[in-house]
Amino acid sequence: MVEIVFGFDFGIKRVGIAMGNTLTGQAQPLAVVKAIDNAARFTQIGALIDEWRPSKLVVGEPFHPDGAEHEMTLRCRRFANQLHGRFGLPVQLVDERYSSAVIQAKRGEVIDDKAASIILQQYFDDHANLC
Template identity: 45%
Template sequence: MTQSALERLSQDAIIICFDYGLARIGVAIGNMLTKTARPLRIISWKTNEQKWKEITSLLSEWTPAAIVVGVPRHADGEPNSMTATCQKFANQLEGRFHLPVVREDERFSSVEAERENSGADYIDDEAAAVILEQWLRRKEQ
Protein backbone atom coordinates (compact mmCIF):
# COMPACT_ATOMS: atom_id res chain seq x y z
CA MET A 1 0.00 0.00 0.00
CA THR A 2 1.34 3.40 -0.88
CA GLN A 3 1.96 6.07 1.74
CA SER A 4 -0.67 8.33 0.14
CA ALA A 5 -3.32 5.60 0.47
CA LEU A 6 -2.45 5.30 4.17
CA GLU A 7 -2.74 9.04 4.61
CA ARG A 8 -6.21 9.02 3.04
CA LEU A 9 -7.63 6.63 5.65
CA SER A 10 -10.33 8.46 7.58
CA GLN A 11 -10.05 9.04 11.31
CA ASP A 12 -12.74 6.41 11.98
CA ALA A 13 -11.66 3.88 9.31
CA ILE A 14 -12.18 0.21 10.12
CA ILE A 15 -9.16 -2.02 9.52
CA ILE A 16 -9.27 -5.82 9.35
CA CYS A 17 -6.24 -8.02 9.93
CA PHE A 18 -5.48 -11.58 8.87
CA ASP A 19 -2.94 -13.90 10.51
CA TYR A 20 -2.70 -16.39 7.65
CA GLY A 21 -2.11 -20.09 8.17
CA LEU A 22 -2.48 -23.20 6.05
CA ALA A 23 -5.33 -24.58 8.19
CA ARG A 24 -6.56 -21.52 10.12
CA ILE A 25 -6.67 -17.78 9.56
CA GLY A 26 -6.90 -15.52 12.58
CA VAL A 27 -9.00 -12.42 12.05
CA ALA A 28 -9.03 -9.21 14.07
CA ILE A 29 -10.83 -5.91 13.66
CA GLY A 30 -9.74 -2.45 14.73
CA ASN A 31 -10.15 1.19 13.89
CA MET A 32 -8.07 4.29 13.38
CA LEU A 33 -10.00 6.32 15.97
CA THR A 34 -9.27 4.24 19.07
CA LYS A 35 -6.06 2.66 17.74
CA THR A 36 -7.20 -0.63 19.27
CA ALA A 37 -7.91 -4.06 17.86
CA ARG A 38 -9.83 -7.07 19.08
CA PRO A 39 -9.94 -10.70 17.99
CA LEU A 40 -12.86 -11.34 15.68
CA ARG A 41 -12.76 -15.01 14.73
CA ILE A 42 -10.75 -17.90 13.39
CA ILE A 43 -11.46 -19.20 9.92
CA SER A 44 -10.76 -22.93 9.70
CA TRP A 45 -10.49 -23.92 6.08
CA LYS A 46 -9.74 -26.93 3.95
CA THR A 47 -10.45 -25.62 0.43
CA ASN A 48 -9.66 -22.34 -1.31
CA GLU A 49 -13.34 -21.95 -2.15
CA GLN A 50 -14.27 -22.16 1.52
CA LYS A 51 -11.48 -19.76 2.52
CA TRP A 52 -12.48 -17.08 0.01
CA LYS A 53 -16.19 -17.45 0.79
CA GLU A 54 -15.52 -16.76 4.48
CA ILE A 55 -13.18 -13.85 3.76
CA THR A 56 -15.64 -12.31 1.30
CA SER A 57 -18.40 -12.56 3.88
CA LEU A 58 -16.27 -10.87 6.55
CA LEU A 59 -15.22 -8.05 4.24
CA SER A 60 -18.83 -7.50 3.16
CA GLU A 61 -19.99 -7.39 6.77
CA TRP A 62 -17.29 -5.06 8.12
CA THR A 63 -16.46 -3.00 4.97
CA PRO A 64 -12.90 -2.17 6.05
CA ALA A 65 -10.96 0.71 4.53
CA ALA A 66 -7.76 -1.36 4.55
CA ILE A 67 -6.43 -4.81 5.33
CA VAL A 68 -3.35 -5.75 7.33
CA VAL A 69 -1.72 -9.14 6.73
CA GLY A 70 0.87 -10.52 9.11
CA VAL A 71 4.02 -11.64 7.33
CA PRO A 72 6.22 -13.98 9.40
CA ARG A 73 9.99 -13.92 9.40
CA HIS A 74 12.77 -15.45 11.44
CA ALA A 75 13.92 -13.44 14.47
CA ASP A 76 16.82 -12.04 12.42
CA GLY A 77 14.40 -10.72 9.77
CA GLU A 78 15.17 -13.36 7.16
CA PRO A 79 12.21 -14.99 5.36
CA ASN A 80 10.89 -18.26 6.78
CA SER A 81 8.89 -21.07 5.18
CA MET A 82 5.61 -19.08 5.39
CA THR A 83 6.85 -15.63 4.30
CA ALA A 84 6.22 -16.09 0.57
CA THR A 85 2.86 -17.80 1.20
CA CYS A 86 1.65 -14.86 3.30
CA GLN A 87 2.92 -12.37 0.71
CA LYS A 88 0.98 -14.27 -1.96
CA PHE A 89 -2.15 -14.19 0.22
CA ALA A 90 -1.77 -10.41 0.60
CA ASN A 91 -1.40 -10.03 -3.18
CA GLN A 92 -4.54 -12.13 -3.72
CA LEU A 93 -6.50 -9.95 -1.29
CA GLU A 94 -5.47 -6.83 -3.23
CA GLY A 95 -6.41 -8.39 -6.53
CA ARG A 96 -9.77 -9.76 -5.39
CA PHE A 97 -11.05 -6.94 -3.22
CA HIS A 98 -9.24 -3.83 -4.53
CA LEU A 99 -8.48 -2.59 -1.02
CA PRO A 100 -5.16 -1.31 0.29
CA VAL A 101 -3.25 -4.19 1.91
CA VAL A 102 -0.45 -3.60 4.41
CA ARG A 103 2.12 -6.33 5.00
CA GLU A 104 3.05 -6.18 8.69
CA ASP A 105 6.03 -7.93 10.27
CA GLU A 106 4.57 -10.49 12.67
CA ARG A 107 7.75 -11.98 14.09
CA PHE A 108 6.72 -11.93 17.73
CA SER A 109 2.90 -11.77 17.56
CA SER A 110 2.30 -15.42 18.43
CA VAL A 111 4.66 -15.24 21.39
CA GLU A 112 2.79 -12.21 22.75
CA ALA A 113 -0.62 -13.78 22.05
CA GLU A 114 0.41 -17.02 23.79
CA ARG A 115 1.65 -15.09 26.80
CA GLU A 116 -1.69 -13.27 27.07
CA ASN A 117 -3.82 -16.39 26.43
CA SER A 118 -2.01 -19.35 27.90
CA GLY A 119 -4.07 -22.51 27.78
CA ALA A 120 -6.15 -21.54 24.74
CA ASP A 121 -6.40 -24.19 22.02
CA TYR A 122 -5.97 -21.71 19.16
CA ILE A 123 -4.77 -18.14 19.36
CA ASP A 124 -4.77 -17.18 15.68
CA ASP A 125 -7.37 -14.44 16.23
CA GLU A 126 -5.46 -13.12 19.25
CA ALA A 127 -2.26 -13.05 17.17
CA ALA A 128 -4.12 -11.09 14.46
CA ALA A 129 -5.16 -8.55 17.10
CA VAL A 130 -1.54 -8.20 18.25
CA ILE A 131 -0.40 -7.66 14.64
CA LEU A 132 -3.10 -5.05 14.02
CA GLU A 133 -2.44 -3.14 17.25
CA GLN A 134 1.27 -3.12 16.41
CA TRP A 135 0.49 -1.54 13.03
CA LEU A 136 -1.97 0.94 14.55
CA ARG A 137 0.63 2.04 17.15
CA ARG A 138 3.24 2.54 14.44
CA LYS A 139 0.71 4.40 12.30
CA GLU A 140 0.07 7.04 14.96
CA GLN A 141 3.76 8.00 15.23
Protein backbone atom coordinates in the same frame (compact mmCIF):
# COMPACT_ATOMS: atom_id res chain seq x y z
CA MET B 1 -13.11 9.96 8.82
CA VAL B 2 -13.18 6.77 10.88
CA GLU B 3 -12.07 3.70 8.95
CA ILE B 4 -12.35 0.03 9.84
CA VAL B 5 -9.19 -2.02 9.37
CA PHE B 6 -8.88 -5.82 9.37
CA GLY B 7 -5.76 -7.67 10.49
CA PHE B 8 -4.88 -11.22 9.39
CA ASP B 9 -2.70 -13.93 10.88
CA PHE B 10 -2.36 -16.33 7.95
CA GLY B 11 -1.92 -20.05 8.50
CA ILE B 12 -2.29 -23.02 6.22
CA LYS B 13 -5.12 -24.53 8.31
CA ARG B 14 -6.56 -21.38 9.90
CA VAL B 15 -6.60 -17.64 9.35
CA GLY B 16 -7.08 -15.39 12.35
CA ILE B 17 -8.88 -12.13 11.75
CA ALA B 18 -8.99 -9.04 13.93
CA MET B 19 -10.64 -5.70 13.46
CA GLY B 20 -10.15 -2.18 14.69
CA ASN B 21 -10.78 1.38 13.64
CA THR B 22 -8.70 4.46 13.08
CA LEU B 23 -10.56 6.48 15.73
CA THR B 24 -9.62 4.33 18.72
CA GLY B 25 -6.55 2.66 17.21
CA GLN B 26 -7.44 -0.48 19.15
CA ALA B 27 -7.51 -3.98 17.68
CA GLN B 28 -9.71 -6.84 18.85
CA PRO B 29 -10.09 -10.47 17.78
CA LEU B 30 -12.94 -11.03 15.31
CA ALA B 31 -12.91 -14.55 13.87
CA VAL B 32 -10.94 -17.63 12.95
CA VAL B 33 -11.52 -18.96 9.45
CA LYS B 34 -11.02 -22.70 9.12
CA ALA B 35 -11.22 -23.75 5.51
CA ILE B 36 -10.16 -26.78 3.55
CA ASP B 37 -9.35 -24.84 0.41
CA ASN B 38 -8.79 -21.30 -0.89
CA ALA B 39 -12.30 -20.94 -2.31
CA ALA B 40 -13.93 -21.67 1.05
CA ARG B 41 -11.38 -19.51 2.87
CA PHE B 42 -12.03 -16.48 0.65
CA THR B 43 -15.81 -17.01 0.76
CA GLN B 44 -15.72 -16.74 4.56
CA ILE B 45 -13.36 -13.76 4.48
CA GLY B 46 -15.56 -12.11 1.84
CA ALA B 47 -18.62 -12.46 4.06
CA LEU B 48 -16.80 -10.65 6.89
CA ILE B 49 -15.60 -7.93 4.52
CA ASP B 50 -19.16 -7.47 3.23
CA GLU B 51 -20.47 -7.22 6.79
CA TRP B 52 -17.87 -4.83 8.24
CA ARG B 53 -16.68 -2.93 5.13
CA PRO B 54 -13.02 -2.40 6.10
CA SER B 55 -11.07 0.18 4.13
CA LYS B 56 -7.69 -1.48 4.58
CA LEU B 57 -6.28 -4.95 5.30
CA VAL B 58 -3.14 -5.73 7.28
CA VAL B 59 -1.39 -9.10 6.97
CA GLY B 60 1.29 -10.42 9.30
CA GLU B 61 4.55 -11.21 7.50
CA PRO B 62 6.63 -13.80 9.35
CA PHE B 63 10.41 -13.89 9.39
CA HIS B 64 13.02 -15.87 11.28
CA PRO B 65 14.28 -13.99 14.37
CA ASP B 66 17.35 -12.87 12.39
CA GLY B 67 15.12 -11.33 9.70
CA ALA B 68 15.58 -14.11 7.15
CA GLU B 69 12.61 -15.16 5.07
CA HIS B 70 11.16 -18.68 5.13
CA GLU B 71 8.38 -20.60 3.39
CA MET B 72 5.56 -18.92 5.33
CA THR B 73 6.93 -15.47 4.44
CA LEU B 74 6.24 -16.20 0.79
CA ARG B 75 2.85 -17.80 1.52
CA CYS B 76 1.77 -14.74 3.51
CA ARG B 77 2.81 -12.42 0.69
CA ARG B 78 0.81 -14.54 -1.75
CA PHE B 79 -2.19 -14.41 0.60
CA ALA B 80 -1.86 -10.61 0.83
CA ASN B 81 -1.76 -10.36 -2.97
CA GLN B 82 -4.82 -12.59 -3.24
CA LEU B 83 -6.72 -10.43 -0.73
CA HIS B 84 -5.90 -7.33 -2.75
CA GLY B 85 -6.83 -8.99 -6.03
CA ARG B 86 -10.13 -10.43 -4.80
CA PHE B 87 -11.41 -7.51 -2.75
CA GLY B 88 -9.66 -4.50 -4.28
CA LEU B 89 -8.64 -3.14 -0.88
CA PRO B 90 -5.19 -1.82 0.02
CA VAL B 91 -3.13 -4.42 1.87
CA GLN B 92 -0.15 -3.69 4.09
CA LEU B 93 2.30 -6.28 5.42
CA VAL B 94 3.47 -6.01 9.05
CA ASP B 95 6.46 -7.84 10.53
CA GLU B 96 4.98 -10.43 12.87
CA ARG B 97 8.21 -11.96 14.17
CA TYR B 98 7.38 -11.54 17.82
CA SER B 99 3.58 -11.61 17.85
CA SER B 100 3.42 -15.29 18.81
CA ALA B 101 5.75 -14.74 21.75
CA VAL B 102 3.29 -12.25 23.24
CA ILE B 103 0.51 -14.81 23.43
CA GLN B 104 0.65 -17.49 26.10
CA ALA B 105 -1.98 -20.03 25.07
CA LYS B 106 -3.30 -23.08 26.78
CA ARG B 107 -2.73 -26.36 25.01
CA GLY B 108 -5.21 -26.74 22.17
CA GLU B 109 -6.57 -23.18 22.39
CA VAL B 110 -7.08 -21.53 19.05
CA ILE B 111 -5.17 -18.24 19.21
CA ASP B 112 -5.11 -17.16 15.58
CA ASP B 113 -7.59 -14.31 16.09
CA LYS B 114 -5.61 -13.06 19.09
CA ALA B 115 -2.40 -13.16 17.03
CA ALA B 116 -4.22 -11.19 14.31
CA SER B 117 -5.19 -8.56 16.89
CA ILE B 118 -1.55 -8.21 17.97
CA ILE B 119 -0.51 -7.79 14.32
CA LEU B 120 -3.21 -5.17 13.77
CA GLN B 121 -2.37 -3.39 17.02
CA GLN B 122 1.25 -3.20 15.92
CA TYR B 123 0.08 -1.58 12.68
CA PHE B 124 -2.00 0.98 14.62
CA ASP B 125 0.87 1.72 17.00
CA ASP B 126 3.36 2.14 14.14
CA HIS B 127 0.99 4.38 12.17
CA ALA B 128 -0.68 6.33 14.99
CA ASN B 129 0.08 9.68 13.41
CA LEU B 130 -1.33 8.56 10.05
CA CYS B 131 -4.66 7.19 11.30
